[in-house]
Amino acid sequence: MAFAPLDPVLHNQLRLAVVSLLIGVESAEFNFILEKTGATRGNLSVQLTNLKDAGYIAVKKSFRDNYPLTTCKLTAKGLKAFETYVEAIKGYLKT
Amino acid sequence: MNTELTPSESLKLIESMIGQAKKSFSRISFYFLLWGVLLTAAMIVTYLTGESGPSWVNGMAWGVAGALGGILSAVHGARQSKTEEVANPMDSIIGWVWISFVITMMIVILCSVFVHRDPGAMITLLTGIPTFMTGQVMRFRPLVIGGVLFWAAGIVMHLTADPLALTALYCGAMVLGYIIPGIMLKRQEDGLRTP
Numbered sequence: 001m002a003f004a005p006l007d008p009v010l011h012n013q014l015r016l017a018v019v020s021l022l023i024g025v026e027s028a029e030f031n032f033i034l035e036k037t038g039a040t041r042g043n044l045s046v047q048l049t050n051l052k053d054a055g056y057i058a059v060k061k062s063f064r065d066n067y068p069l070t071t072c073k074l075t076a077k078g079l080k081a082f083e084t085y086v087e088a089i090k091g092y093l094k095t
Numbered sequence: 096m097n098t099e100l101t102p103s104e105s106l107k108l109i110e111s112m113i114g115q116a117k118k119s120f121s122r123i124s125f126y127f128l129l130w131g132v133l134l135t136a137a138m139i140v141t142y143l144t145g146e147s148g149p150s151w152v153n154g155m156a157w158g159v160a161g162a163l164g165g166i167l168s169a170v171h172g173a174r175q176s177k178t179e180e181v182a183n184p185m186d187s188i189i190g191w192v193w194i195s196f197v198i199t200m201m202i203v204i205l206c207s208v209f210v211h212r213d214p215g216a217m218i219t220l221l222t223g224i225p226t227f228m229t230g231q232v233m234r235f236r237p238l239v240i241g242g243v244l245f246w247a248a249g250i251v252m253h254l255t256a257d258p259l260a261l262t263a264l265y266c267g268a269m270v271l272g273y274i275i276p277g278i279m280l281k282r283q284e285d286g287l288r289t290p
Contacts, residue, residue: 012100021115021116023112025116029180036115064177
C-alpha cells in the first residue's frame with residue numbers, strides 16, 4: 001500500500017504546532033504563539049517566515065503603543081494543506 | 096522544536112494545540128461582576144423605595160444602572176480589544192448571544208411598559224439563556240449552574256407578587272448566577288486556579 005507523502009512544510013514540530021494553533025482562532029499575535037508553543041523567539045520567527053513563504057499563513061506587521069506587533073492568520077491554502085496533512089497522517093495510523 | 100515527527104506524535108501535537116486555542120477566551124469576568132453588582136443594587140433600591148418613594152425613582156435606579164453598566168462595559172471592551180493577543184471565534188459567538196439577549200430584553204421592557212406589567216420575572220428567565228450558553232461554550236460550570244438558577248428564579252418570580260420575595264429571588268439569582276461565578280472566573284483568568 002502506498003502512503004500519501006507528508007507535506008514537508010507541515011511535517012515539522014514547530015510549524016505544525018503554529019498551524020494547529022491558528023486552526024482554532026481567527027488570528028493570533030506573535031507573543032501568544034510564542035507562549036503556547038514554548039519556542040524561542042528566533043526559531044519562531046524563522047518558522048513563521050517559512051510558513052508565510054509557503055503561503056500557509058498571512059503575517060501582518062503593525063505597531064501597538066510604539067512597539068512592533070506581528071499578527072498571524074491561517075490562509076485558505078494553509079487550511080487546505082492542513083486538512084490534506086491530517087488525512088495523510090490518518091492513513092499512516094490506520095496501517 | 097524542529098524535530099521530525101512520527102504520525103502519532105503529529106496527531107497528539109495537533110490535538111494539544113487545538114485544545115490550547117479553544118481555551119483562549121477573552122477575559123469576561125469584569126462584565127459579570129459589574130452587571131451583577133449594578134443590577135443587584137438597582138433591585139435593592141427599587142425595593143426600598145417601592146412602597147414610599149415616587150415611581151420615577153424606581154425607573155431611575157434601573158436607568159442609572161443600565162447607563163453606567165453600558166458606558167463602563169463599552170470603555171472596558173474598547174481597551175481590552177486593543178490588548179487582546181488572540182481572536183477566538185467562540186468570543187464572537189458569546190458576544191452575539193449577549194447582544195441578542197440585550198435586544199430581546201429591551202423589547203420585553205418596552206412591551207411591559209405598554210401593558211403596565213413588571214418585566215422582572217421575564218427578564219430573569221431570559222437571563223438564564225446567555226449565562227447558560229456562555230458557561231457551556233467556555234466549559235465553565237459555575238456559569239452553567241448560574242444559568243439554571245436564573246431559570247429557576249424566573250419561574251418562581253412568575254408565581255409570586257410579594258415585593259420582598261421578588262427582590263430576594265432576583266438578588267439571589269444575581270449573586271449566585273453573576274457575582275460568584277464572576278469572582279471564580281476572575282480567579283481563573285488571573286491564573287490563581289486552573290479549571
